[in-house]
Amino acid sequence: xxxxxxxxxxxxxxxxxxxxxxxxxxxxxxxxxxxxxxxxxxxxxxxxxxxxxxxxxxxxxxxxxxxxxxxxxxxxxxxxxxxxxxxxxxxxxxxxxxxxxxxxxxxxxxxxxxxxxxxxxxxxxxxxxxxxxxxxxxxxxxxxxxxxxxxxxxxxxxxxxxxxxxxxxxxxxxxxxxxxxxxxxxxxxxxxxxxxxxxxxxxxxxxxxxxxxxxxxxxxxxxxxxxxxxxxxxxxxxxxx
Numbered sequence: 229x230x231x232x233x234x235x236x237x238x239x240x241x242x243x244x245x246x247x248x249x250x251x252x253x254x255x256x257x258x259x260x261x262x263x264x265x266x267x268x269x270x271x272x273x274x275x276x277x278x279x280x281x282x283x284x285x286x287x288x289x290x291x292x293x294x295x296x297x298x299x300x301x302x303x304x305x306x307x308x309x310x311x312x313x314x315x316x317x318x319x320x321x322x323x324x325x326x327x328x329x330x331x332x333x334x335x336x337x338x339x340x341x342x343x344x345x346x347x348x349x350x351x352x353x354x355x356x357x358x359x360x361x362x363x364x365x366x367x368x369x370x371x372x373x374x375x376x377x378x379x380x381x382x383x384x385x386x387x388x389x390x391x392x393x394x395x396x397x398x399x400x401x402x403x404x405x406x407x408x409x410x411x412x413x414x415x416x417x418x419x420x421x422x423x424x425x426x427x428x429x430x431x432x433x434x435x436x437x438x439x440x441x442x443x444x445x446x447x448x449x450x451x452x453x454x455x456x457x458x459x460x461x462x463x464x465x466x467x468x469x
Contacts, residue, residue, distance in 0.1 A: 249285040250364040260330040267338030275331035282324035289317040312437040319426040333412040340409040348388040359427035372438040378431035385424040
């Protein structure tokens with residue numbers, strides 16, 4: 229039987245590592261966007277170098293998850309928390325990768341100041357970063373309602389992504405002198421959309437952790453509920469007959 233106080237300490241350590249990773253990724257995100265807006269090649273290099281720290285934290289979190297599983301064989305909500313931590317770890321690492329990719333594009337805007345501000349990209353970045361921060365808060369507080377708000381925000385980011393894609397296509401045709409930089413903005417647009425997707429993934433995992441319900445494929449859940457209702461109605465009719 230697992231020692232409860234020991235398990236609680238191990239879980240607290242795991243939460244602390246995830247919070248540290250989330251904070252580091254958030255800082256990477258902020259620096260990457262500043263590098264883009266300023267065309268700052270030096271800051272871009274700092275962001276890319278900082279990805280090593282994210283990778284190191286990913287390994288530490290995996291090791292801690294393995295330790296908890298081996299020593300305590302958690303069940304119920306503790307097991308769901310462990311599953312959530314593994315998935316969140318992967319999503320945070322991938323957000324870190326996208327931050328490096330964002331920063332990699334920064335030098336291309338040194339000779340095209342203000343180009344990003346002609347798009348929704350700064351707003352997309354703010355919204356995606358808000359999603360990331362709120363997902364971290366929801367995880368630390370076991371707050372399923374805040375997690376669901378993060379999921380809803382993803383629809384807004386998707387809309388901005390589509391509008392920005394149309395805007396960049398028009399800019400590409402109307403401003404051939406900046407065609408190269410604009411092509412890199414298309415990459416930035418996609419990276420920001422993917423970051424919001426990973427934040428949404430984290431939020432969906434938090435709902436699973438707290439409620440024990442997997443909401444990643446809502447239509448499938450609805451179909452299963454409908455089938456269960458139909459089955460229950462059929463059994464009742466048969467008994468009544």
